[in-house]
Amino acid sequence: MPSRKELKGISSGIASSFISRNNDVDGYWAMGILYKIAFESGDNKFTLNLISGESSPKFKYSKRIANPYHEYLLNQLEKKGLEEYQIAAAIVELDFNISHTKKHKMFRWTWGDPFVCRVTISDDLGKKHIYEEYGWCAQHNSHKERRSTRRYVF
Secondary structure, eight states: OOOTTHHHHHHHHHHHHHTSTTOEETTEEHHHHHHHHHHHTTSSEEEEETTTOOEESOOTTHHHHHHHHHHHHHHHHHHHTOOGGGEEEEEEEEEESOOOOTTSOOOTTOOSEEEEEEEEEEETTSOEEEEEEEEEEOOOOTTTSOOOSOOOOO
């Protein structure tokens, strides 16, 4: 019988990929765009439900961002021998402009504000499997950033 403990590893994979520079929205880094949306809403938080695709604050492309991570979740469940019914929720929480901690690696090329990406997968037994990734991010600014050629039409 597969163990639900595998869900922490799946949370880790989602968090690492979510903050990656390969996670983009129409050619721009998704983290910068989500930071800007969170800031403009008056709060430095952004929450994305990977199952429903709903977000807070509302973002018209949240389902588009959530979809590949929902597919990744389903794929990993299958690989680990777990079933979809064993997942009650899968949430990505982003907290921007937080206090710098030891978990924030400092590099010469780092700019922006510290953030944490927390992925919580809740199972059908009520246990939460949480993984956090830390990083640095500035709000999206199309005048300062280069646009990727991996653009898609919304």
